[in-house]
Amino acid sequence: MAASRLEKNFLRLLVTCEAMAAEKRSDKDWRLEKFVGALQEMLIELKKHISKPAPELLNEYTRKVEFMKGLLEAEKLPNPAEKALANQFLAPGRTPTTGKERTSATKTVHLKTQARYTGEMRSELLSLPSATSSGIGTLAH
Numbered sequence: 001m002a003a004s005r006l007e008k009n010f011l012r013l014l015v016t017c018e019a020m021a022a023e024k025r026s027d028k029d030w031r032l033e034k035f036v037g038a039l040q041e042m043l044i045e046l047k048k049h050i051s052k053p054a055p056e057l058l059n060e061y062t063r064k065v066e067f068m069k070g071l072l073e074a075e076k077l078p079n080p081a082e083k084a085l086a087n088q089f090l091a092p093g094r095t096p097t098t099g100k101e102r103t104s105a106t107k108t109v110h111l112k113t114q115a116r117y118t119g120e121m122r123s124e125l126l127s128l129p130s131a132t133s134s135g136i137g138t139l140a141h
Helices: 005-022 031-048 055-075 080-088 105-126
Strands: none
Touching: 005 031, 005 055, 005 105, 031 055, 055 080, 055 105, 080 105
């Protein structure tokens, strides 16, 4: 069955969100959060649409949107240990979003964020310059 315009737009936005999530963003970058909100709304519309995709495909779309939502919630946690723990409980999508990908983009995002949070925990534990420049890890005696 041919994909509807709504599904094509959903997939385009999903690919954009996956690419944005793979990059390290600044705290003031609000776009990903808004885009994920739009993905949620589009997914609800897709489920109600007359020519909706197959149930397996809808489940995969739901899994990817929930992953993106969980990723944003994990980023808001206060310390790297909590972020890393929350990241472990996220379930990335199983299939590639586009035909050009070998592995799922959400799986790649999951691995990159896991590595980023592990690096943050390491620098916090070892009091490396990135942590001490913000005042973390220094003792005022």
